[in-house]
Amino acid sequence: MDPVVTRAAAGDVQAQAALVGREGPRLYALCRRLTDDPDDAYQEVWERVFRALPRYEVDGRPISAWIATIAHRHLVDRWRRGRVREEVPFDDDVAGDVIVVPSTRDLDEALAALPEPHRRVVLLHHLHGFSLDEIAVNESVALGTVKSRLHRARAALALALGATA
């Protein structure tokens, strides 16, 4: 196992700090793209990471992916806590309204305009390498729901980016 992770799991503060320094930028980027309060979410994710770190086992998955999984589940929890489910259809694997994303040349802007569940799927799949099955498990939703969100998100992005290309 990565010696920094081993020492961090044992409570070595310097190793924990090293882990934050190493993995922090990528984690913060995820929080920034998926919440409107990234500082708060970032802190909460690290709390969860260090609570769970003694149970981390190497199963072929790098620590960065393990941390991203914790972040994903936490961000889903945050989103659910802060929402009345009806505001964004949760079980939206049926055809729904087209998501309207303002035309833009900027991918970050177009992503920001997506509903949060759709943004999570497209970022975790394409940017963080999660399989759609993993995303479905982490979100406690059907695989079909995840696929539907991915396709609707990509359709909205392609429309927004293509319109000004």
Add this chain to the structure above:
Amino acid sequence: MTLHEALSRLLDGDLDPVAADALRTRIATEPDVARAWATMSGLPARIAGLSAFDSQSGAPPVGALPGRVLATSSSPQVSSARRPAFRYVPAVAVALAAGFALFVIVPKPTPQIVLGAGTSEVSGDVDVLVGDATIHVSGESSITVEPSPDHLRDARSEVQMDKSYLLAAFVGATLSLTVQAGTAVIQSPGKEPVTVTAGQTHREGPARPLTAAPGADPGADAAHIADLEQQLTGLKLQHAMEVAQLNSVNGTPQDFPADLPAGYKPAEFEKNIRDAIKGNPDVDVLSVNCDEYPCIAILRSSYAGDDWGQKLTDLGTSIRDKDYGENAGIHEDTELLRGPDGDVRVMAFATEPPVHQDENVEIRRSSRVKGLLDGIGDAEP
């Protein structure tokens, strides 16, 4: 399905063969569709390319994480028994910057730490500021700060405070210092420095008695009183702002509306919940909280399959649809919690009629749900 959704499905091989062939023909023959396909097929790589900017994400430095996240953050090392609050920093910082720059100006030679109430472990070579006292620690020390009876703030408040405010609030505090290694020197105004060595404990305070010493200069006393009164006025205002800030996060208690349909009132709400789980051996009612509007039910699932959360939310949705109608608002929060007896899979369920649903209700409900779930166990990652 829109054209772009179809293109997305084609990209992943999720279209049936006939539709896929038809779409490929359109791509080959229609320039607009070909352009849309080019944009779509380039999207995955374009999104993946965002990782190149992660290093510029603006992540807070390691030292910005509070002690409860990292046992300590950087040298000098401090771990505090109190729970600092990181989340309110921006709003409070703005308020402080706007209104309270008049407070005590503290010279800040590096490194310095400002302590409030509670016990903190300090290590390194560092100046620790408590009220108007300074403790120079060389080694490792445990410092306990007990606020003076005259202290002006609620020490349980989790709102992070400006350091100068913290210093002002703890003038007159009682200090208890135990040195585990090295030395510590306490310097209080008008007193000789006291050096405490390893294995010794020293107690001191209040650091600045509020009664006038014999022979004190009456003019200086008047100035000091005026200064304290000015601080008191500012602190009262600050307290009011903190209360408002906390209310904006935790919400304010909501009364049950007088015209609330019966199904949302405590007795019938609980009956609806209990009726709904009859015949479902995997779910039981952990609690129903109707202290405030809306009622919140905590349902526990003994089923541990991967889709336990989906099953609970399906159950919640069926309760809403059957007893309240599809237009009713619904809040379902599933959590895997680590309780004293092991993992607990729960869902907080609440429902509200559209006419009695607003931001205040939502903020308060979310805060109550968090409190109820925190009382069951820690959230599992």
